[in-house]
Amino acid sequence: MTQIELRGVEKFFGEVQVIRNLDLFIDHNEFIVMLGPSGCGKTTTLRAIAGLETIDRGDILIDGKVVQHLKAADRDIAFVFQSFSLYPHMTVYENIAFPLRATRQSKAQVDLAVRQVAEILQITPLLSRRPSALSGGDMQRVAIGRALVRSPKALLMDEPIGALDAKLREEMRAEIKRLHMKQGSTTIYVTHDQVEAMSLADRVVIMHEGVLQQVGTPEEVYSRPANLFVAQFVGSPVMNIAEAHVAEEHGEARVRMAGAEQGFSFPRDLLGRLPAGSAGNGIALGIRPEGIAVEREPREGFLPVEARIIEPLGSHDIVDLQVGSQMLRARTKSGFVPRPGERVWARIDPVQAHFFDTQSGRSLGVRL
Amino acid sequence: MAAVRTSTERALNRLAIVCVLIVTLIFLAPIYWIASTAFKPRELATSVPPTVLFEPEITPFVKLFVRRSQLREPVAPEVYDEAPWWEKLVYDDGERLVRSGRTGEVQLSGYPDRFLNSLIVATISTILAVGMGTFTAYGFSRFKVKGESDLLFFILSTRMLPPIVVAIPMFLMYRAVGLNDTHAGLIILYTAFNLSFSVWLMKGFIDEIPREYEEAALVDGYTRMQAFFKIVLPEAATGIAATAVFCFITAWNEYAFALILTNREAQTAPPFIPSQVGSGLPDWTVIAAGTFLFLLPVAIFTFLLRNHLLRGMSFGAIRK
Numbered sequence A: 001m002t003q004i005e006l007r008g009v010e011k012f013f014g015e016v017q018v019i020r021n022l023d024l025f026i027d028h029n030e031f032i033v034m035l036g037p038s039g040c041g042k043t044t045t046l047r048a049i050a051g052l053e054t055i056d057r058g059d060i061l062i063d064g065k066v067v068q069h070l071k072a073a074d075r076d077i078a079f080v081f082q083s084f085s086l087y088p089h090m091t092v093y094e095n096i097a098f099p100l101r102a103t104r105q106s107k108a109q110v111d112l113a114v115r116q117v118a119e120i121l122q123i124t125p126l127l128s129r130r131p132s133a134l135s136g137g138d139m140q141r142v143a144i145g146r147a148l149v150r151s152p153k154a155l156l157m158d159e160p161i162g163a164l165d166a167k168l169r170e171e172m173r174a175e176i177k178r179l180h181m182k183q184g185s186t187t188i189y190v191t192h193d194q195v196e197a198m199s200l201a202d203r204v205v206i207m208h209e210g211v212l213q214q215v216g217t218p219e220e221v222y223s224r225p226a227n228l229f230v231a232q233f234v235g236s237p238v239m240n241i242a243e244a245h246v247a248e249e250h251g252e253a254r255v256r257m258a259g260a261e262q263g264f265s266f267p268r269d270l271l272g273r274l275p276a277g278s279a280g281n282g283i284a285l286g287i288r289p290e291g292i293a294v295e296r297e298p299r300e301g302f303l304p305v306e307a308r309i310i311e312p313l314g315s316h317d318i319v320d321l322q323v324g325s326q327m328l329r330a331r332t333k334s335g336f337v338p339r340p341g342e343r344v345w346a347r348i349d350p351v352q353a354h355f356f357d358t359q360s361g362r363s364l365g366v367r368l
Numbered sequence B: 001m002a003a004v005r006t007s008t009e010r011a012l013n014r015l016a017i018v019c020v021l022i023v024t025l026i027f028l029a030p031i032y033w034i035a036s037t038a039f040k041p042r043e044l045a046t047s048v049p050p051t052v053l054f055e056p057e058i059t060p061f062v063k064l065f066v067r068r069s070q071l072r073e074p075v076a077p078e079v080y081d082e083a084p085w086w087e088k089l090v091y092d093d094g095e096r097l098v099r100s101g102r103t104g105e106v107q108l109s110g111y112p113d114r115f116l117n118s119l120i121v122a123t124i125s126t127i128l129a130v131g132m133g134t135f136t137a138y139g140f141s142r143f144k145v146k147g148e149s150d151l152l153f154f155i156l157s158t159r160m161l162p163p164i165v166v167a168i169p170m171f172l173m174y175r176a177v178g179l180n181d182t183h184a185g186l187i188i189l190y191t192a193f194n195l196s197f198s199v200w201l202m203k204g205f206i207d208e209i210p211r212e213y214e215e216a217a218l219v220d221g222y223t224r225m226q227a228f229f230k231i232v233l234p235e236a237a238t239g240i241a242a243t244a245v246f247c248f249i250t251a252w253n254e255y256a257f258a259l260i261l262t263n264r265e266a267q268t269a270p271p272f273i274p275s276q277v278g279s280g281l282p283d284w285t286v287i288a289a290g291t292f293l294f295l296l297p298v299a300i301f302t303f304l305l306r307n308h309l310l311r312g313m314s315f316g317a318i319r320k
């Protein structure tokens, strides 16, 4: 039961600003995933919360108390490092017991706690081994065990499974989720893998170049991205972003891609909902590949386009469509478009379309 | 991988082994020479060509530890029969023990004291140099130190001068502050001498230890001091062992300053052993015995730490 709050946190490394005016509130027992590309400041934020890094401005509060002047040891937070950092000169048992030895607990208490944690993580048979004799997944379990053993206020994990192979990552992901449901402690989990983020998070925090981009449930950041960065960072394959103009034609809205002769038809509603002036000046249209319908015959409301590249992915194909000067990637049944160069008909599903301001990149907040 | 070898590779491998053997023999020859001489009867020590097969005896070691003088005339048979076995060995060589006038106690030679001095000086200065070096290296490795590279260079620069260049000033300064012929004097000197080496070597080892180890301890409720002693020191054990061996050998073998700065009280074994050549016919077997015993502590120390050393030499390359 712990709340963590960041208020206007800023951090510089020399001249470089790594965290910019970061505000964040994390509720009791929430599982927060920080997601962002390499170098965006995720680790630095996490280390600042843990007390391993000082901050230059702002406040960090744990359960309403300002803690940025407290030493790491006094914050009662556990940290799982990407490298696991198990002590090579200690056995697994000693590694897990190590945090407890800093407290005034009796031998029996320590032993009980270690064995309980080992039981939960199913590493009891490994207790007498050295870390060097463990597999990656087991090291990971031990590292988590060491973090959980003293029931810390919060658990911080910095890409804890980033170093494992794909299959093991999937297993560990499920295990971490199970563990959180069982133990339910406030958790901040850093990753740059969006699948991990989506599957684990109660809420996702997306960062880019030290700036918070969006905070929301996985559903929210996927279906209502706050800006172009989030739109393109979340989801795979990446959302199409195309420059477009919106105009009225024959009583409906037409969204015309830059360089295209005809526009996709949209409900008339769109015109009124776009901020004044933005329609004519151009906007950025975002559409995920699954939001584009493709037909091989002309149909009402579909525009003729040319298929350029076909990527077969087994369960489905990704087809690159040339629309004016823009390239849109659409998802089709596998083998639906037989050859590149083929003429096909495409339609954008208005319900799945996103509209962004071309200048600021911000979402215009228009959903149909 | 090793199973698949071309015949050229195998030949090269053999050649390498032969070369290593030859080099090892060349290095071991003087040690064999000393060791064998230490067990030779006196007249065989200087025989030409050198005697290889002989009946080893421990007379040189007995003579090494006691004060002796030449027998003018043969001992009386009844005195000889009364004497313990080791005194007989001395009589056999035509010498007798020097006993103190009134009590008649056997007097020890200077060697045991010098040997002890060597042990005291080398051990304490090694502990100091490695200890201070480890702390200093940790500071440089883990904290932002203003002018870090300049300071490190400065520390190293103390080794850029042949030490003997400062021997005379050192002698004068030591005399002025009364450090001449004291253990403290030599300990300070050897510590200072080894410190730069120790700092640099330990910095290399500590840089290899991931910071996360300590940081994990810090978030787990330990102070930095505790993290240092519980995590960094055990992890650096290999490096500490390697550094300690080097520092110990340097201090143990140092000759020039020990010769200049000490004469009785604090004299170490290196300047003492050659001083026994003396005038007249030198007794090479006794000198060899002294040298042989002098080699042992370093050999034992190195042997005890051999596992650490082997890993230490690879400078953490295979740690993981």
Ligand SMILES: Nc1ncnc2c1ncn2[C@@H]1O[C@H](COP(=O)(O)OP(=O)(O)OP(=O)(O)O)[C@@H](O)[C@H]1O
Binding pocket: A013, A018, A036, A037, A038, A039, A040, A041, A042, A043, A044, A045, A192
């Ligand atoms: N100790 C440091 N000194 C100087 N710059 C640093 C330091 N630590 C991090 N940085 C810089 O701060 C920025 C943010 O680093 P951070 O480690 O927080 O990124 P990250 O989001 O965790 O990236 P990754 O996904 O690669 O782990 C990077 O540009 C990095 O180079």
Ligand SMILES: [Mg+2]
Binding pocket: A042, A043, A044, A158
């Ligand atoms: Mg990181």
